[in-house]
Amino acid sequence: MDMHHLTRELKQPGDSKIVLLVADGLGGLPMEPGGLTELETARTPNLDALATRGVLGSSIPVKPGITPGSGPGHLGLFGYDPLEYVIGRGALEATGIGFELGPRDVAIRGNFCTLDGAGNISDRRAGRIPSEESKLLAIRLREAKVPGIEVFVEPVKEHRFVVVLRGDGLKGDVHDTDPQITGVPPLDPVAHDPASQRTAEMAAKFIAEARRLLAGEKKANGVTLRGFSAKPALPSYEEVYGLRAAAIAVYPMYKGLARLVGMKIVGSAQTLAEQVAVLREHWNDFDFFFMHFKYTDSTGEDGNFDAKVKRIEELDAAMPEITALKPTVLIVTGDHSTPSYLKSHSWHPVPTLLVSDCCRTDGCRKFGEAEALHGGLGQFEAKYLMLLALANAGRLAKYGA
């Protein structure tokens, strides 16, 4: 479990500043055994200088061998046990497109599908309908009338969209309506528990409305609904850590995750330089800053080793402006590894760097995966990182007399 029972008891105020810089998918792999990773290949004089002053370690996002998505990856770094706090798929999808969920909402992933004359599914993804077509259909679904509640529909990509049902007495425990096979009709929405009965009924009405609105379509004349989920109940940073926290992110998913733990989204930066400018501008208003850098992940996902190296060097070049603000604690890490070699997220521990006046320097001289193995933080589960941040910032009282 997470350590919030401890931090709630031990948190103490201060004027220290913590910066958590998350380079998404930072960890990597060499392209051939014995080679260097992306981070080890990159020229990173500034990060290396910080590694020399600071302490290194390897962050295990969830548990050894477990590859996280963005949700669990960030929850871990934020100190919320990713095995305890689960963000439902609908809620994560809504978060990812920047939809701000409220307490009366149930979020659902919708898929357009193709139904044959008998009402059976002939294509579960509506012939891989292109985004530009599906977007218009999703917007058309906003005309669906479900008496007693509000319905929001947002396009995502290709056959996917998001539905949010807003109203009183809606719970999120409803079975998926996607039967996972073709040749059968979509399932009816069925509640797991009596408290979700009303949600199932409202979803059935939405589906009927969707059938009506899509009746003339060739490819996308039906919908299936998956991942029904309420807004996850995450206690806020203020509540569990006593921190006024700000998030400086470019992409909606990361703003959304930060918002779920009560961080305030500041600025509207589109580049790393703008993010640093926003950090400087809001320096006096917050105790904690989460900065998110996306491109170490996206280049890794593309399998573009050289591009990932360049993005890491871009990040390195931004460090002097961040350290010039003299944060009490500066952490550079990732939410998971995204090795170009695998073209996907992975389970490998993430090299992590923490700098403070009292961090106990460990003799490491370079920021990289191999060097981090000799670091003073050892290998640790990501969920403990916030404890180390708070301790180094002087924001945790002694446990027991």
Added chain:
Amino acid sequence: MDMHHLTRELKQPGDSKIVLLVADGLGGLPMEPGGLTELETARTPNLDALATRGVLGSSIPVKPGITPGSGPGHLGLFGYDPLEYVIGRGALEATGIGFELGPRDVAIRGNFCTLDGAGNISDRRAGRIPSEESKLLAIRLREAKVPGIEVFVEPVKEHRFVVVLRGDGLKGDVHDTDPQITGVPPLDPVAHDPASQRTAEMAAKFIAEARRLLAGEKKANGVTLRGFSAKPALPSYEEVYGLRAAAIAVYPMYKGLARLVGMKIVGSAQTLAEQVAVLREHWNDFDFFFMHFKYTDSTGEDGNFDAKVKRIEELDAAMPEITALKPTVLIVTGDHSTPSYLKSHSWHPVPTLLVSDCCRTDGCRKFGEAEALHGGLGQFEAKYLMLLALANAGRLAKYGA
């Protein structure tokens, strides 16, 4: 949780001897980044020779980033999960002054306070009353008569004292009576649960008696009570490990903590040399010896780097006499770090040394924080140390067939 479900099942007898030498607050920090810690600065030829023969590691007292007090710090080393076993403040205070709590006791921290004519608190610490004055008042409170139970009062320091209520049907869950502010009267003792109702009533009678006995005092004419707590229910070393355990400590707090887990307090040593003599004298009577060395902590708390270095060298000089006894397993560690740089306990992992014939030597040559990062024990939570001690002593059977 702790591992006692395993040790109860797997413990096996033997004639091996384990010595756990706890240098309180052993871990440290350099005074400037990149420098050496106290332990790394000290000349420790004997400990270095043991490091060469033995195996090193870094002990995390509770969890990463958590700074423990003496209670949780020692419980962890003793193998009792410090998050599972919590010693109430009253019980710890009583333990700290050497009061041996029994099963019918509730221990309470008392504070002398100053009440104005209206009965409101004007000073929560009775004008920081000096110990020589408050001691006499605490002794006077022994005259308090509370029919049906026994009352013990022990002086502590300045405005603090300890009250122990002894009787049948007393539980420890009673709210503090200290309102934490001045200008209001002390709170009445209120039970958290019905089982503690009688304790609350008896405490109210004690408070009334105290008011009567202190009526003529100028500064200390009232009391507040805090940290009501029963004796913590800790299974004994005999029970969970099958060990006859002895404690050789100078200060009451550490004797008290050892007593709580069923160790026998042996000798009345006042110096390290005397502690070693007591160890030698009782060598044949016990399987396990806990030796406590205080001064690495107190010098660290004073921020006196050089004095801490000297104390470590003093400890080093005592090692040959200990190893001459040929313990099967010798462990040198601390209950937490106390860096002179911070002048306080800290969360930093504690360098730990274990020597046995089968410990798997790891190539480390010196006992110190940085060297321990390369040690064979890695980083581990303190609560696992007793498992390693038992294993190296041949006192744990195989788990499963």
